[in-house]
Amino acid sequence: MSKFEIFKSTIPVMMGYVPLGIAFGLYGISSGLPLWVMSLTPIFIYAGSVEFVLVVFIVTGASLVDVFIVSFLLNFRHFFYTMALLGEINQLKNRIYFIYALTDETFALLKARKSNIDENKNLLFNLTAFLNQIYWFFGVNFGALLGSNLNISYKGIDFSLVALFAVLIYQIFKNNPNTKVLFLGFGCSIVGLFIFPERYFLFGSLIAGAAILLMFKKKFN
Known part of the structure; x- marks a missing residue:
């Protein structure tokens, strides 16, 4: 470029x-x-x-x-x-x-x-x-x-x-266009709003999303 x-x-x-x-x-x-x-x-x-x-x-x-x-x-x-x-x-x-x-x-x-x-x-x-x-x-x-x-x-x-x-x-x-990863991100964010304190929402949601991706890497490819 x-x-x-x-x-x-x-x-x-x-x-x-x-x-x-x-x-x-x-x-x-x-x-x-x-x-x-x-x-x-x-x-x-x-x-x-x-x-x-x-x-x-x-x-x-x-x-x-x-x-x-x-x-x-x-x-x-x-x-x-x-x-x-x-x-x-x-x-x-x-x-x-x-x-x-x-x-x-x-x-x-x-x-x-x-x-x-x-x-x-x-x-x-x-x-x-x-x-x-x-x-x-x-x-x-x-x-x-x-x-x-x-x-x-x-x-x-x-x-x-x-x-x-x-x-x-x-x-x-x-x-x-990986819809699985997209919906995982949305899902972790929505669930995180309810289970994590506001102060730790972003940190917790990122950790949860990364952990799920690592555990089920093949399913998200």
């Missing part, structure tokens, strides 16, 4: 990251965080949902232990992302940056693509991750600037990420 083609493939993420980043920037400023802190979070704490939680932690003065536990649980799913891309990650020259910048949406984009044996994986993986981080950086900083100068209501704008995930799931299913 050329650089322009890679950019085009990240446009759906841009449409989600920019408005969500603006919402986060507004949220952080409205919570009392200074502009310089909000400007640096997309660089040093590039972790989506954890960034929103971190604002609450800073405002409430949470302990480092609480920060570590919640951050670990929220981002443990990235372990599965890395395992799913491990063979390709090992081929990358700049794998350290890619592992750092790997997000849900970057993972979904790369898994949804049609693999080409001649593609430059180092360019594809790292540029995709970099562009997505740029979109988030721009959104957060723009939102923080707006929040510092204007009184704006940002209620409901975070739904853009839900819409983005719906599109990405559809794209993955379109390229790999």
